[in-house]
Amino acid sequence: xxxGLSGTANPHQVDxxxxxxxxxxxxxxxxxxxxxxxGSGAFAALSSGTSQTSFADSGVQSATAYDYYVTxxxxxxxxxxxSNTTTVSIP
Numbered sequence: 001x002x003x004g005l006s007g008t009a010n011p012h013q014v015d016x017x018x019x020x021x022x023x024x025x026x027x028x029x030x031x032x033x034x035x036x037x038x039g040s041g042a043f044a045a046l047s048s049g050t051s052q053t054s055f056a057d058s059g060v061q062s063a064t065a066y067d068y069y070v071t072x073x074x075x076x077x078x079x080x081x082x083s084n085t086t087t088v089s090i091p
Contacts, residue, residue: 003083005070014057014088018070026074033057038065038087049073065089 005018020028030049035057036042046057060066066089069082 003070003072003080005068005083005086007068007086007088009088009090011062011091012058012060014060014066014068014090015054016057016068016070016086017054018083020053021072021080026076026078028072029075030073031055032071032073032079034069034071034082036067038067038089040067043067043069060090062090 003018003021005016007014007016016033030051031047031053032049033046033055034043035046036044047055065087067085067087069085071082072080
């Protein structure tokens with residue numbers, strides 16, 4: 001399953017977007033977005049289950065790089081394995 005996460009940095013926000021997985025046998029009910037300071041590996045959930053395939057993270061600091069990944073949640077409440085990790089640097 002591939003979610004295909006990408007992110008774009010703005011001075012005070014990161015805009016993330018991804019595509020819905022196409023190989024799931026059950027319907028997707030939401031997505032969880034995770035963030036860590038780049039290289040730390042200390043990921044924390046930013047959302048508890050957005051139904052959108054995009055997310056705006058406004059809790060970022062200038063001159064900092066962040067790593068993100070997304071998981072999907074299906075109708076049985078099962079969380080998928082993580083998407084690719086994308087790194088976004090804030091100017």
